[in-house]
Amino acid sequence: MIPFFKIGIVLIRQVSKPISGYIKKKAIENKKFKSICIYCGKKYYFFEQYIQKKFYNSNATNVNYSSYISENKSVNVGSEILGETIIFLVAALIIIAEYKRNSLKEAKKEMILNHKLETLKLQVMELQKENDEIMKIVLPNKKNVRDSRTFDVNHSNFFKDIYNRIFTKSNDNTTYEDDGGE
Numbered sequence: 001m002i003p004f005f006k007i008g009i010v011l012i013r014q015v016s017k018p019i020s021g022y023i024k025k026k027a028i029e030n031k032k033f034k035s036i037c038i039y040c041g042k043k044y045y046f047f048e049q050y051i052q053k054k055f056y057n058s059n060a061t062n063v064n065y066s067s068y069i070s071e072n073k074s075v076n077v078g079s080e081i082l083g084e085t086i087i088f089l090v091a092a093l094i095i096i097a098e099y100k101r102n103s104l105k106e107a108k109k110e111m112i113l114n115h116k117l118e119t120l121k122l123q124v125m126e127l128q129k130e131n132d133e134i135m136k137i138v139l140p141n142k143k144n145v146r147d148s149r150t151f152d153v154n155h156s157n158f159f160k161d162i163y164n165r166i167f168t169k170s171n172d173n174t175t176y177e178d179d180g181g182e
Helices: 004-029 031-056 071-138 158-181
Strands: none
Touching: 004 031, 004 071, 031 071
16 A cells, blocks of 8 residues: 555655745745844844853853844844744644554554454353353253353463562572471
8 A cells, every 4th residue: 555644744844845945035025024034033143142152151141132133144044944943843743643643543453453352252152152052952951150160361471470480489499498407
């Protein structure tokens, strides 16, 4: 089967890159969008200056926010940030969609297995009834003991078995050593 969903994901990723390039071009043309890019670019620039001064020059405690960034540079930085944000959001949405799709697939598998289990339980009950009827015909004087029996199923655990073997042996050995010493 062709994985259309994964092909769609690759297609969306490839389309999101030209969209971010288109946003960069439109940032220069549209006045409102240009002002948003300038705002984002300046905030990013001031944050970058703050981080550089904080980590690289620990003696300078105050940050000079009056440093100037040109309008063209802030438009480029802001449009780059918005473009990368769009690419990141598309990738995040793809991951969320993939998680949702996988969880729905697992839920469907679980539902099918539960249905099969219930069907098997019903079949076992029907076979038990048929067996009881046959037993009444074949051996009419024998009492059915199915209801009085208990079925204890021990599910063995590999690590628990090893643990029990080790400590049971060590306890048995200490008992034998104590008996032999007397």
